[in-house]
Amino acid sequence: MPPRKDPDASANVPSFYGAELRFKRELAGLTLEQLAEGSFRGIPFLSQIERGERRMPVDLARHVDEKLGTDGFFQRRCEDARKARQSGHAEYFADVAExxxxxxxxxxxxxxxxxxxxxxATYTRAIVQAAMPRARDEEVEKKVAARMSRxxxxxxxxxxxxxxxxxxxxxxxxxxxxxxxxxxxxxxxxxxxxxxxxxxxxxxxxxxxxxxxxxxxxxxxxxxxxxxxxxxxxxxxxxxxxxxxxxxxxxxxxxxxxxxxxxxxxxxxxxxxxxxxxxxxxxxxxxxxxx
Incomplete structure (x- = not known):
């Protein structure tokens, strides 16, 4: 069996978040299945979070904090992870884009x-400029690029x-x-x-x-x-x-x-x-x- 590959916690905020989740879970002596029990999420979903591939949603953060007794640690980090994934999208849309x-x-x-x-791109630019008439050109183009990449x-x-x-x-x-x-x-x-x-x-x-x-x-x-x-x-x-x-x-x-x-x-x-x-x-x- 090949050795387990731990995520690079320094790569980005979600990776740090995932590495910390794995550390706290193993410290508590819980398997992924045991941690997932009582939530609406499956084991593959939690595994992806631990690898830094997905952001932890707020409802799961609450469940994890309660299960691991981490005093709101993961809930407080949700905002950091969301901002790390924002990449030119409107703040309220960042989670949906992911x-x-x-x-x-x-x-x-x-x-x-x-x-x-x-x-x-032409349509997106017109919509963004209509909604944000005072936005700088570089800000508009950042949003256009983000929309096109989707x-x-x-x-x-x-x-x-x-x-x-x-x-x-x-x-x-x-x-x-x-x-x-x-x-x-x-x-x-x-x-x-x-x-x-x-x-x-x-x-x-x-x-x-x-x-x-x-x-x-x-x-x-x-x-x-x-x-x-x-x-x-x-x-x-x-x-x-x-x-x-x-x-x-x-x-x-x-x-x-x-x-x-x-x-x-x-x-x-x-x-x-x-x-x-x-x-x-x-x-x-x-x-x-x-x-």
């Missing part, structure tokens, strides 16, 4: 802004199963110049088709639907419970309470039923892209009779 790397499935509902995994997830060796539902207003709202809007929509179609993702559009004629609220994301994992992330203008919230997560997942299933089929949705985006290219884009919602 978690999506390990997700088995990602379901996005986007009523106002194209999901980050489907954005172009898109590599869909073309990775083992990508999550990605499902996005967009409101039709996203493809009608002229945020960029016509040529750039066409490029954005064509990029969305290509990204969905080449990564075997699924995209649906909630049409303007859908007067009411289950998710008449802000951006929402549901992520599932092979070694941890599912979580929900909801976002508003300058804040975001991670929800892991099982009963609430279940309600969100049920609402997302109902939203799928209210949306157009994936085939009709991509056809609508392609038609809109062509309208932008030909200068025939229609501004504002088209008032059509309800079916």
């Amino acid at each position: 978690m999506e790397q390990h997700a088995e499935t990602i379901d996005d509902w986007a009523p106002m802004i194209v999901p980050g995994l489907l954005q172009t 898109a590599d997830l869909l073309s990775s060796e083992n990508p999550p199963a990605f499902w996005a539902i967009l409101d039709e207003s996203l493809i009608r709202r002229r945020i960029l110049q016509d040529e750039e809007m066409a490029e954005l929509l064509e990029h969305i179609v290509k990204a969905v088709e080449t990564t075997r993702s699924i995209l649906q559009i909630v049409p303007e004629t859908a007067v009411a639907h289950p998710f008449m609220m802000g951006m929402t994301r549901i992520m599932t994992f092979t070694d941890a419970p599912p979580v929900v992330y909801s976002e508003s203008l300058h804040s975001g919230q991670l929800i892991d309470y099982p009963a609430l997560v279940k309600q969100y997942r049920q609402s997302y299933d109902l939203l799928r039923a209210a949306a157009l089929s994936p085939e009709a949705s991509l056809a609508m985006i392609q038609a809109a892209a062509e309208e932008y290219r030909n200068g025939k884009h229609r501004d504002g919602p088209e008032h059509r009779p309800l079916a």
